[in-house]
Amino acid sequence: MPSSTKDSSNESPAGLRYKPHPVEISLAKRDLLNFVLQELSKVDGYWRFRYREIIAKGIGISFNSSTDIGEREDGIVITHTLEIFVPREIWEKIAWVRKNKMFRFPKPHPVIRQRDREMEEVAEYEEKEISEEISKIESEEEGGEGD
Numbered sequence: 001m002p003s004s005t006k007d008s009s010n011e012s013p014a015g016l017r018y019k020p021h022p023v024e025i026s027l028a029k030r031d032l033l034n035f036v037l038q039e040l041s042k043v044d045g046y047w048r049f050r051y052r053e054i055i056a057k058g059i060g061i062s063f064n065s066s067t068d069i070g071e072r073e074d075g076i077v078i079t080h081t082l083e084i085f086v087p088r089e090i091w092e093k094i095a096w097v098r099k100n101k102m103f104r105f106p107k108p109h110p111v112i113r114q115r116d117r118e119m120e121e122v123a124e125y126e127e128k129e130i131s132e133e134i135s136k137i138e139s140e141e142e143g144g145e146g147d
Contacts, residue, residue: 033069033076040067040080047082058103059094061086 020028044065054061064083070077097103106112 010058029076033078037067044080044082060090078094 034054038039047063047065051063063082065083066081068079068081070079094103108116
């Protein structure tokens, strides 16, 4: 946006000419907060869908979901908490039915498994490179200390 020479005193650091009124700031804050909460509602809805599928498999878990909105001097904080409780009886039940070949957890799609394997390979390669670099630096430091 080209700057004009006659109104340069009204320009903000971002290059915008007009300063918004406090009411406009309040409306923008409200609209942004509503947008974020709608997106969070979609995430919560997806969890509830997955929860129904888990319950349909006979795995009795429970959950508690809460959203807190707080304001700090530098902005707004939205905290979304999802607590999932898996009772010990469920572990024992799953172990028993797995042992008797009555239940299996679903495996991920082959494409997802391949992607996970590739990511693990990259991580192993990078871990190996980092450990070699560390050992190289340590050996140089040990060699330099003897002089």
